[in-house]
Amino acid sequence: MIYFDNSATTKPHPDVLISYTEAAQTYFANPSSLHRLGGSAEQLLTACRKQAAQLLHVGENEILFTSGGTEGNNLAIKGTALQKKRIGNHIITTTVEHPSVLETCAELENQGFKVTYVDVDKYGYVTAEKIKAAITDQTILVSVMHVNNELGTIQPIKTIGQMLTEFPHITFHVDHVQGAGKVALDIKKSNIHLCTLSAHKFHGMKGSGILYKAADTRIVAQLSGGGQEQALRSGTENVPGITAMVKALRLAIEELRVHPAKLFELRERLWAGLSKMDDVVLHSPPAGAPHIVNFSVPGLKPEVLVHALGEKDIYVSTKSACSSKNSDASAVLLACGVPDTQAESAIRVSFSYDNTQQEVDYFLQILDKTLTHLKKVMR
Amino acid sequence: MQYDHILIRYGEMALKGKNRKHFTKQLEYNVKDQIRPYPKAKIERTRDRMYIHLHGEKPEPIVEACRNIFGIHSFSLAIRTENEELAIKQAALQLLLDNTAGTSFKISCRRTNKKFPIDSQEMNQRIGAYVLQNSEGYPVDVRKPGVDIMVEIRERATYVTGQKIKGPGGLPAGSSGKTLLMLSGGIDSPVAGYLAMKRGVEIEAIHFHSPPYTNERAKQKVIDLAQTLSKFGAKVKIHVVPFTDLQVKVHQEIPFGYSMTVMRRMMMRISERIAEKHGIMSLTSGESLGQVASQTMESMFAINEVTNYPILRPLITMDKSDIIDIAKQIDTYEISTRPYDDCCTVFVPEAPKTKPRREKVHLYEGTIDFSAEFERAIEGTEIITALPNEDNSPFADLL
Incomplete structure (x- = not known):
């Protein structure tokens, strides 16, 4: 998992x-x-x-x-x-x-x-x-x-x-x-x-x-x-x-005191990987908190992606869990001026100390595969 | 870049001529006691300064400890950096931002390492300019700066020392001998202990415990008070006297108006015995003239009769509101106001004599033999040690 x-x-x-x-x-x-x-x-x-x-x-x-x-x-x-x-x-x-x-x-x-x-x-x-x-x-x-x-x-x-x-x-x-x-x-x-x-x-x-x-x-x-x-x-x-x-x-x-850089390293690795994917738009600020990365795959319903990843035992969120039951666009992203199509398709990855670099790599690999597959199906 | 050492300046005791070494040694001992949980930190003592070398320990808890150690007049944090212009500038900025919230400053640079290419005048200006560019609300003021950042460029490294943080002053606890503090659990007695400690007196505490009329929480309260006091000096031993039997007998045998006076005399006698047993030369109480029935001039006259040990009464002429102010400042107020009975508040007669007479006390006490209960109380006395840092917490594993 x-x-x-x-x-x-x-x-x-x-x-x-x-x-x-x-x-x-x-x-x-x-x-x-x-x-x-x-x-x-x-x-x-x-x-x-x-x-x-x-x-x-x-x-x-x-x-x-x-x-x-x-x-x-x-x-x-x-x-x-x-x-x-x-x-x-x-x-x-x-x-x-x-x-x-x-x-x-x-x-x-x-x-x-x-x-x-x-x-x-x-x-x-x-x-x-x-x-x-x-x-x-x-x-x-x-x-x-x-x-x-x-x-x-x-x-x-x-x-x-x-x-x-x-x-x-x-x-x-x-x-x-x-x-x-x-x-x-x-x-x-x-x-x-x-x-x-x-x-x-x-x-x-x-x-x-x-x-x-x-x-x-x-x-x-x-x-x-x-x-x-x-x-x-x-x-x-x-x-x-x-x-x-x-x-x-x-x-x-x-x-945090012993491993101050750990979360940053995870985030950097994820960020680098996501930046290479053409379909991905990153929303989080480059100098944001080390444990949260928000991105969209415009045109793709985020629920589909969440469930597709879920089948591989990978768990991420669409916007915040507290408001994710109404499937409209993220109010936070809209407030930032992100276009509707992107705000509707936002995915949030959030880390903690027990996550590892290997998990990030595996996630990137599965995400890439899933996106390729979903694109074929949806178009 | 990290904090390297804390520079400690002595106050009044630097004036104490030949005795100075006695005072500074005591201070070193007390500082050592307070920083025990940070084993990498080491102390270096010189004639007029003391340094705590951090060796990687976090400075914040040690800074907090230094704020409370008597004998410290002021202290400053220092950063060690490479002999490199940018690193030095960053250190100066960090010291300013970390430890102050908007104040005027000046930079005082000394360059003992002449190989460093920039002279001290020029460095003053460059560091000042850097700080100005990278902060808000920190103007330069070379005449009356809020903070004087000292930069010493030496052979191997540069030391940047920040603003002076005020210590509590006074004399190092323990440099003026030891007293036995009568610690009831109320607001006054811890303040009395604190003021005695401020003049360099080391304290042990005595507490009279009367289960089941006073409960475990009342005892815990006293332990917590002693621990709070220990932060201003070194560990505090508490002598907990099992007082129930003696107190009950006094209550039963002595006429109502005088039972309080006799009880106080018993406490005084026991305190003297405990002090004698442990080589302590004085007693300290939180009495304040006229505050309650036992603290009138007549009561003190009747009660003090039983001992010729000196009794320190730091609060004797103070107003209650002033005492409360100090209690709040030293964090004992909240503990003292926890609502549990102590041995002074159980068995209190409706109308204790505010003007007891010695002859009457002699008359009442003379007819009854308290010696068995008295000796049992002394023998049953238990010693609890309160340490400044609670590695003795029973919940350490849980938390």
Whole structure:
């Protein structure tokens, strides 16, 4: 099997599964329970929080455990909008965000907030200047993703964050779901107030995530209840899921430190191979994230290609898995000005650390064969 | 290009004349303790500077550690590069961008290696120009720069040293002897410990544990506090005294208004015994005048009677709000405010005497024999060591 759909989700790391099982068996008690078992679960939770904080270079009180990317983005955006509605009603984001950001913004528009969707260039890049130009005296929130989930575009987060230091009343949210463990992000130096991570994108388990919230940033809770997570995210803590996530985050960051070039090498090899194929149009920016390559074979339905490759036990995506059930064109690619015919036929290859050069070579070989075959059939 | 070493400057202790070596040695010992998890990093100590040679270790965690080590006045990161113009320029830029967020700068170049073709004046200008072209928000200011980037072109390599990062000052923990800190788990006692450490005092802690009236979490809280404090010096030993029997007896036998006073006297006596046993010459408490019933002048008069050991009370005249500010700054506040009872909050009488009288205390204490419980408490005392870096975490394998 060749699994090249790591931006949709990753396979849990075997050591992460061991930690999950052990935590679920031994530390199953409710961390809020008074007895010793509850106490040890609480200690484990504290240790998780500490390690997450160290890995992200932030404070322990700045880590909120959530259920994942969608919840993190919802909490960040709605939580800020409600917190600051008396100060202003304007939100700035981009046209290429994940649906959990775009749909949340759309929902807020229905409630009377105004949203500016800043446009991007042909590679999906937004600039600090464009964001700055959109700021009004009503602006309360800027939300920009770190790494684009379809293209791999790395947004200039640090530049935007530093530009925003001139506007201390604006909260800066970054959707770091695709970047975590793959592309380094300095949360503090980038002046980020809220930052979303999701465990299953870095070989953790589904159902766990982190929302970083700077100590002096205030948001309104979206889930009310027992007051867990500083009363910002009530609900009994998912201790095994959190344990697994924090372990996975450590492994991913260590991998990035030990083999910083590995993903780049895979991408370069794939890029070189794809560039040689006449029918292939590359969409990802040349200097994009090392784990995502997006391309089209114009005229060919991407589902056909996905299924043809699937028969060879090779797994890739058409645009993002979250929106790939409607088979129209990729909104992200359209936003970049890619023509309809190409935007309809986009394929995304996304790597992780367990992929190899051999897999890339085999993929290229099969792709070439498949394309030749499909062309004969379809014409 | 990578960070090569950290340059550490001493503060006040550089002034301490003949004792200087005593202080710098202690500092070296403390730094060593803090960087133990990074085995490749090595320390070199000279008369007025200390260097941590990184040998490939990541600088960030060591920088974080240095921020907390008393006796460090300031420190700077340095990059080692080839004697090559572009490499030197890149190093200067990297230092600036990595460690600051927009500040004025100046370049101070020294060329001891005269074979290097560009003289230092010219290098200053070229590096400055390069930084200006490749950054935003970093103006040159040669008179009052926010950062002075020092470039030393030597025989084999060039060392580029970045901006000064402030250390906590004070004297190296351990250079002024040792004290036994009475660590309850509240907000005040860790702050008292911190302030004592700032003047060079090494601490051990004593904690009174009364299970089942106080629980494991209360004990864990104290361990976490001690560990947080250990980051400002070296490891902290905690003497955990099993206090239940003695406390229950005091509660049962002593009239209500005086039970608190007598309990405090017992704690003081036990602390003195433990200090004596371990060669510690003073006690430290987080008392602040008038804050609670046991901290009035009259209470201290009645309680202090049982020991003639010096008692350091760094907080004695401080306001609660100032104490809380320090607690937040040293990261103990969040731990202290975890909501578990400690031995001072169980069995508290409704109305403890704020003005206890010595004669009455003598009268009540004199009629009852506490010695069996007292000795058991001392014998049962358990020592837990809190290390600055938690390689002692029970969850290391899981995480």
